[in-house]
Amino acid sequence: MNIAFHTGKSAMIAQAQALNVYGNNIANINTYGYQTVRPSFSDCLYSVQRSTEPEWQTGHGTYIQHTGVMYDESQFYFTEQPLDYALPNEGFFAVEDRYGEINYTRDGAFAMTQADTGEWYLVTASGEYVLDYDRNRIVVPFNEDGTAADYSALSDMIGVFKFENVYGIDSAADNRYAATARSGEPVAERDFQKLQGALVTSNVNLADQMVKLIETQRAYQISSRVVTTSDEFTRIANNLR
DSSP, rough: HHHHHHHHHHHHHHHHHHHHHHHHHHHTTSSTTOOEEEEEEOOOOEEESOOOOOOOOOOOOOEEEEEEEOOOOEEEEEEEOOTTTOSSSSOOOEEEESSSSSESSSBBBEEEETTTTOOOEEEEEEEEBBBTTTBBOOOOOOOTOOOOOBBHHHHHHHHBBOOSSSSGOOSSSOOOOOOTTTTOOEOOHHHHHHHHEEEEEOOHHHHHHHHHHHHHHHHHHHHHHHHHHHHHHHHHHHHOO
């Protein structure tokens, strides 16, 4: 009965974590550059109940082994804004946060900010520095009269990077991703096209995520019932005289 209790408990924990994953996907359905995340379940260790019958094994529930990014090339939303960029390929932009950490994103909604030195830098909507092909911050070039930005030169400076195994990247934030041992280190791809005046939309399929959400809720309810039933059996056994 204790085995049943712990089996149900581990399943409840795993399903609750999965609910958070699917809920986060739905919450980011309108987040530019967001890639759907999928939880992968694995069995807990089995135990052999009788040494003479090694095939008689008892399971101990499940857990989420890892969450994988379900990458695909999403659709485009055309904004006609000169600082918006989309990647019609497997490329990622490199961005540096305030802590100096470099992450990668397909969200190309950029802007300009002025530093204390008077120079203008290319940044994301959340203020992260956009990096060039050498992972250096991009100083926005201006025309000689100092009035309008030279967007053609700016487009050439924005770095685009590719992972050897894009399905191995790890989610670092809502639409930020980091390299892993499975993905390999990102390398600069100067031949990748950048589509100016457009953004990459989220690849979340709302209908699919709602189905997953309902399935996970049902699995959580069943696991909860296992815990309740085990507790009832334990109470009955303790009351036996």
